Amino acid sequence: MSSTRVAVIGAAGRMGGAVCGAVEAADGLELVGRFDAGDDLGDLGGADVVVEFSVPDASPGNVAHCVERGVHVVVGTTGWDEARLADLRDRLAGHPEVGVLVAPNFAVGAVLMMELARRAAPFFESAEVVELHHPDKVDAPSGTAARTADLVGAARAEAGCDPVPDATTHDPEGARGAVVHGIPVHSVRLRGLVAHQEVLLGNPGETLTIRHDSLDRASFMTGVVGAVRRVADHPGLTVGLEHYLGLGDA
Ligand SMILES: NC(=O)c1ccc[n+]([C@@H]2O[C@H](COP(=O)([O-])OP(=O)(O)OC[C@H]3O[C@@H](n4cnc5c(N)ncnc54)[C@H](O)[C@@H]3O)[C@@H](O)[C@H]2O)c1
Ligand SMILES: O=C(O)C1=N[C@H](C(=O)O)CCC1
16 A cells, blocks of 8 residues: 655644654655745645644645645644634635644643543533643643633533633733633743643532643654544544544534
8 A cells, every 4th residue: 555645834843843753653654745934835745644733823824725735634733713714614615525634732631631621511610721831832822722611611601501700800910811712721831841731620619620741742643643644534624633533522
């Protein structure tokens, strides 16, 4: 059987570099292109699948370039809000054979953390998300935290839960953090960290904390390589690796 040709966009970055190594080490995958800022993407090195880990403002244009050329894309870059996803869905309608996976986190433990939080949140009065990352990260809150808050907020709304209780009336410094889908989200940036998150759930007399730690970028590689192998079998847009793992809603 012939190998799958893979190109990486953002190849000079922390994730892109790790992905290039993982692709080179994987059976049945061949690394045919490394692209970074300022490069002409051209024919993408003849790739069947592109892995895209760049920056939020560049990612939609890079993905559009791939889709227009009929190339499947595995996207790890953050910043894919509803408006950007809607534009991508429209673009894919003209290329129904192309598969694109947009996943805020490729670590299996993080995927399970989000799924467990989604299921648990309607059983608790309070829910908050704390994400902790290395200080070279440019976006806040993290894509994982935003997605977690979205999933938790939607599950609570569907179950008819009240808003999370919060008596704060005076917060001149914004200490209560961002609010995503009704869920407070707090971002820590600390030298020494990689990528970590806690989902805090509370009821009278009890709390439940669901925590995930990526201690090394190796944690993302099994998910990325698995997605490269599967993306052609999932035409259209898929948001979240859980859908490739048999978890989550359709
Ligand atoms: N989904 C996941 O599992 C996961 C895991 C880690 C990081 N991320 C996300 O991946 C992205 C990259 O993270 P990182 O730590 O590798 O960042 P990084 O800054 O190390 O790498 C980003 C790379 O993108 C390049 N770049 C900038 N503009 C570009 C353009 N127009 N076209 C092509 N490349 C361009 C930069 O030069 C750089 O080499 C971030 O959005 C981050 O949040 C996602
Ligand atoms: O290191 C990063 O940057 C990460 N970004 C993703 C996010 O924003 O959720 C995934 C975790 C690591």
